[in-house]
Amino acid sequence: MYRKIIILLSVIVSLLLIVVLSYNLFLYAGSRAYDFNGFRITDKSETVVHRKEVKDSSIRIKAHLLSTLSNKNAFLTNRAKLAKQDSIYLSFQIADSTLSLEMKGVALFTAKISQIKMSGIFKDIPDSVLNEWLSSPFTIKSSLSSIPKEDIVFRKAPKDTLEYMATATTPEAISFDPTYYRLSFDRGLDLYVLQQEEAPKAKRLFFRQLNLANLKTAADSILSGALPPFTPWIKIELKQEDALTIYRSLPNFGQMALSFK
């Protein structure tokens, strides 16, 4: 009896060791596993990441400055490109914690972000790869939201003045519904915008919708013989009014210029 227990324990420990060793091998090979809403999703980097030891501090500082300037250059180039169009677009500066609506280069509205979280992958990507990824604007492919894009009221014209008097309404103050949404961009980026005010019921409902959508995407991938895709994400919290303004003002396939520095 005891022998059987010892053998069983040995098998379990061996299996655990194999799993841990395999995970470390994966890390070395450049793959990452990220938890995201209960799913274990793997992503394979296309290039092996090697960290170079830069010992000379002045070279390190110059490299950092150059990287910052390159990042800013990419951001300004994208904004200049988007400013030539006739649409409203997003300008997202992570370092400044601001998310702005712009049009023709004019900042129409700037929201202050109270909290930012993002995928761990952004810490590990080399600056050169990141700047390449940021070198052109992102375009919204799809969105999922707790509020309608446009609040339209349907009204039938009254037949006569008596019906008009009976059904006439007065304008009402704006009511802000709990605002949570995900904007899925091309080139693999999801932006989650959550209101900072507490609304647990609405938040639960939104995340339930989100999880169902993610489940469907994962299931579709698995059925077609591929691993579920990993999409780097950025989650931000804004005031409810600001989140709603941004969502309702953006075109359906709006664009965004993004800067990390």
Next chain:
Amino acid sequence: MKTQNSTLEKQINRTVAGQSYLVVNVSTNKFRLFTKGEMVREGLCSTGTNVLLTTDNEKKKWFFSTPKGMHTIIGKTTSPVWIKPDWAFVEEGLPIPPANSDLRYEYGVLGDYAMSLGHGYLIHGTLYKRFLGMPATHGCIRLDDEDLEVVYTTMSIGSKVFIF
């Protein structure tokens, strides 16, 4: 690269450099007036109700929404007169009068000034000041009397109005 960045910034800010412009937020019904890049006034306004009005047989439809985007002031008027379009009669259950009927003209309801954005959309005053800050119009932008006077005197024909 610093020079390039500086050039790009100038390029981006070219649209309204040194000019006055108005920014209207239809989600919160607030406006801000800018002159030479500085905000000089902000306040409440009323914008479109987003009502889709249809006749009984659905042959005619009107959508009362303030159009988003960049607009230009194409005309300025003092003591404007409202020339009532068809929907103003339809929504009250009234018969539509002929185009040149006296019933089409209403005086004193648009305030002291009006600025035209084209396609029938105006920035004007209002008798219904208690509705400022709410979506209450058929697409026009309504301002309080004092705000309207400041905006009218600051903006000129060709000034930009950004609505989002």
